[in-house]
């Protein structure tokens with residue numbers, strides 16, 4: 001089976017892991033952790049980075065550091081991986097699920113602006129409250145779907161009058177430079193990455209948080225490392241053990257060196273699928289921006305026709321050719337744990353998610369494999 005996105009690891013990852021074993025530095029501190037964090041901060045142009053054991057942990061800790069807690073609401077696009085909303089739930093808050101834009105497959109800023117205007121008010125203390133439930137809306141969690149950047153300056157302008165924190169789910173967007181600028185220069189509170197095995201670079205498992213604000217990062221460091229003060233067992237808040245191990249960072253550091261090469265490969269694969277899609281009236285390309293700011297984490301195309309059975313038949317056809325093709329993220333308002341949370345109308349989200357075909361895009365995809373995928377695509381779409 002040709003997979004959608006799998007790790008591309010090699011001799012440097014192996015050498016780094018051997019170094020961990022030889023030095024016995026295999027646990028939650030060590031030189032690879034320090035160097036990996038420095039590398040992530042450099043790419044993001046932030047003063048520091050806090051590594052974590054997963055992207056979900058990164059999101060959870062960042063939300064907590066923004067003061068999100070029990071009874072609050074956090075705005076989350078419905079079209080995302082469920083971890084974005086789970087991180088909100090882990091704080092005791094609930095997601096307020098939002099419609100996506102057909103142009104970006106993430107938060108629609110026009111809808112966001114309109115909903116905030118219509119469905120929230122400022123209470124006596126100046127807090128933003130959701131009119132129907134009276135809950136405090138603390139933050140917005142935009143998602144860089146497929147690694148496509150959204151305009152964080154524009155988002156900031158929309159939410160700033162409401163006093164909301166911004167925690168960016170950039171799980172798939174390490175290295176993206178909207179408007180030519182590093183993510184860490186954006187007017188946001190936190191940017192969270194994932195280094196799960198299906199992401200552009202992997203630590204095996206892991207995540208990281210960057211922020212333009214040093215004091216925010218200092219607080220996060222404390223929160224994610226059991227909130228310990230000094231060498232003794234003195235803890236001042238309920239902290240988390242969310243640290244990355246030196247083993248994971250050893251893999252991650254080797255991967256970081258290869259990020260430019262991986263990003264170039266992803267662009268090349270995406271361009272190939274765009275060309276394929278252009279040959280069929282029934283297929284459209286994944287969203288792109290004018291400045292091309294995307295990591296092209298996932299690439300493929302989407303179905304334009306009206307017959308859902310055709311989309312399902314294409315998925316089944318690809319699997320008979322030993323190519324992994326599954327549905328893309330099922331929107332969260334359709335998922336059992338989130339069927340009861342507040343949500344906007346979802347005409348775009350309801351219409352788009354089942355049309356999306358994420359095709360094989362691993363950075364170690366061979367020319368033969370890409371040719372196999374291409375032939376299978378032509379065989380199906382030239383016959384419908």
Ligand SMILES: *Cc1c(COP(=O)(O)O)cnc(C)c1O
Pocket residue numbers: 054055056057080081083084143169171172194195196205206207
């Ligand atoms: C992968 C991913 C996450 C979660 O990261 P983990 O490291 O798997 O916990 C969160 N959000 C999005 C959009 C992702 O793609």
